[in-house]
Amino acid sequence: MILTNNTIEKLSMSILNVLNKRLDWQIEEISFIDNGVVNAVFLINEKNLGKLAVRTPWRSEENMMDKDSSGIISLKKEATISEHCHKYQIPVPKIHKLYLSNEINFLVSDFVSGDNQEISSYDIGELTSKIHTVPLDGLSIVDQNERTLSNIVSHRIAERVKSLSKLMNINIVVPSQEEFETILDTSQTKNSLLHLDVRQPNLIGENGKIKAIIDWDNAIIGNPIMELMRISESEELNEGEFLKGYKEVDIIKNTDAVIQSIYRLDTALMLSILFTFFINDSEKRDYYVKRVHFLTQEIRKYL
Known part of the structure; x- marks a missing residue:
């Protein structure tokens, strides 16, 4: 339409x-x-x-x-x-x-007006850190329905694997939804508000300074590692500069590699489907399909 x-x-x-x-x-x-x-x-x-x-x-x-x-x-x-x-x-x-x-x-x-000047990844990292430290105070996300991020992501990975396998006519073997959820639930990191689409098009700026962040369609409450892994995997920001602005990088060091890989896999699957079905970009499609296979292998090493 x-x-x-x-x-x-x-x-x-x-x-x-x-x-x-x-x-x-x-x-x-x-x-x-x-x-x-x-x-x-x-x-x-x-x-x-x-x-x-x-x-x-x-x-x-x-x-x-x-x-x-x-x-x-x-x-x-x-x-x-x-x-x-x-x-x-x-x-x-x-x-x-x-x-x-x-x-x-x-x-x-x-209405927040802006210009086309790029905002630094450092400043975006600072803003993301502020979002992650906002008190939840009973905040409820309408489409989360009190489900945990672990449950949502583990179920979503299973569905995305089915979709990508069908689209590409390939065989992708991943652990069960229950295994994924159990692993993700071992994280002790405190839940935060996550935007989950932090990138230049969703930021309004002027003279390189952030005036507003918009488009909370993907937002959820859960482990901030999810947001950091999505930003890293999508490669739309300078990760080094972003983390300098974010500052609280100890949560990455203190999070098991397998948990990081599972959140990365969720993003790689999403981008593989995006560049296969919604946006015709064979180069990015092939890159993220390879990432899916690599991350799947990495996760299996820990099981």
Whole structure:
């Protein structure tokens, strides 16, 4: 399904109707900014609040009052986590309104402008460390459903192995879900809020300084080693500079290598599928498929 100009027009009119007529806001203008797989983003100018961003699911099947749809979950997660982080001075756009109905669902937040200047991996490491030290204070992630990260990752690896094996017509043999979960549960590292998609496109900056971190769709509560291994495995940041900014690297030294490898495997599987099915990049696909085989062998050495 493609986001058409007709859909953009319908969404903007629905947003204006709700804000002006139902919520008594005074919207002076609205314009389309961008869209992802699930959400479209609009810029509005409210008379009293100024420039705001409106995020709404653009696929018709997502913009319904189905609590289990990824569109609704995405909005709820962004609202809940941003409001929580805002209390602890994590740079996130301030949330103004989460609106859910049978007609349209959207989230209104501050509009944070930025430029295209790259943010240093050191500064991103510092921010990630701050996120990992935010008090949880009863924070609940809507799609985690009180499951542990160990349970989620072990189940996800099994599913991703099946998917990649089918896509590539290859045989990947990994330990059982129960074995993975048991190993991951041995970690004594304290749980943290994890963003799990820390990279340049999800950071808004100006003159190289971070103004906001956005897109909490992958966020979860669990072992911060998961985040560090994902950043390392995805290779989108300078890992050395990132860790200098993160500073608390002792948690890596104090974590068993097999646990690190399992979290790396989860990421390598995800990227293998991404570059096989969603993004046609044979070079990256082949690299991460090799990583899957290597990490599988490494894990088996410890069993």
